[in-house]
Amino acid sequence: MTDIFRALADESRRELLDRLFADNGQTLSALCTDLAMSRQAVSKHLAVLEAANLVAVRRRGREKLHYLNPVPLAQIVRRWIGKFGDVRLQTLLDVAEERKPKRRRKPPAQSGAGSPSNS
Amino acid sequence: MTDIFRALADESRRELLDRLFADNGQTLSALCTDLAMSRQAVSKHLAVLEAANLVAVRRRGREKLHYLNPVPLAQIVRRWIGKFGDVRLQTLLDVAEERKPKRRRKPPAQSGAGSPSNS
DNA sequence: CAATTAGGCAACCATATGGTTGCATGTCAA
DNA sequence: TTGACATGCAACCATATGGTTGCCTAATTG
Known part of the structure; x- marks a missing residue:
């Protein structure tokens, strides 16, 4: 968990994932x-992503090919984030909906259940 | 983004969220x-979570009540994590499934596709 | 009112983090 | 074989982070 979140907690690293x-x-x-940083910096970032x-x-040969591995992302969703609150099913289905816009359901009403909302 | 991931990238803070x-x-x-840390430490952690x-x-009165706000979690799922790969719909629906155990649910088999986790 | 309770502020400390530069090594191609 | 290219390693630096302690202020309560 910690490794993954830490790895994601940096803009440069997220950009590297985007690029991959x-x-x-x-x-x-x-x-x-x-990229506006040295090769070494990128290398370090990749090491962090790799460790996570x-x-x-x-x-x-002399090259090192980097491949994105989305599995840990899925894991933090299902094993950690997914557990919080009513938004859970709500939002997940929402995303799914968004993904395959075949049939329309109710407009995703964000009913503020527990906590004051904002963002 | 960064704030949220950084906030989540700490075990103590995740535990605070769990408690809430x-x-x-x-x-x-x-x-x-x-908790094995001073009140000040907790206070700082809460400040970070609040900022995120x-x-x-x-x-x-003199008390400060803390409420969990799951919305940003949902956001990072839909706006960032969700974009990566095929796992996306796959896993999200998977979680949704897990959520409403219509029929008998299989024992929560952690399909460890990626890596041995830790915590 | 006085004592207690809840929280805030500020300074301080050790270590982690993100970044740099310089040099070393391995591999490919002429 | 000799260079040029791709990467690795190590030292170094500034700042962020997680934690502590000490003291201060504001509500409660006896």
């Missing part, structure tokens, strides 16, 4: 392009 | 009971 999502299996130097199991690597 | 989930609207000192909008507060 857009184009999986990139090398370190490929991931460095257009959010990124898997494969070596090809 | 178990019993919402607790005061600071109530939340301190049986994961906890909302209400004052009652």
Whole structure:
């Protein structure tokens, strides 16, 4: 848990995940392009992501290919976030709905159940 | 995003959320009971959670009541985590399933697709 | 009112974190 | 074989983080 959240708690690392999502299996130097930090910094970030199991690597000769691993994300959803509150089913179905907009259900009414809302 | 993930990236804070989930609207000192850290530490943690909008507060006299706010959790799911990969719909529906045990539920088999977890 | 209770503020400390630079190593290609 | 390219390692630095202690203020309550 902690590893995953810590890994995600950094904008640069989330961007790296985004990049891998857009184009999986990139090398370190490929991931460095257009980033405003040194290769070493990126390398460290990737190490953190790797330690959190959010990124898997494969070596090809002198290159290191990085692959996104979404499983831990799914895990924190189901094993941790999912447990909180009524929003749970609500929102999850909401997202599912959003995903396959086949049939319409009730408009997702965010009824403030327990706590004052804002955001 | 960052605030939320950072807030979640600490075991103590996650435990505080757990406690609020178990019993919402607790005061600071109530939340301190049986915790192995000083009141000040807890107070700081709550401040972080508050800043991340994961906890909302209400004052009652000299007391400060803390309420869990699950909305940001739902947001990071739908706005960030949800975007990654096929696991998305898969897992979300999976959780939803788990939620409403229509028929007999299988023993909660942790399908460990990825990594040995810790905590 | 006086004592107690709930919480806030500020300083301080050790360690973690994100970043840098410099150099070393491994691998591919001419 | 000799370089150029891809990555790794290590030291270093500034700041953030999690935690402590001490004291202060504001409500309650006897």
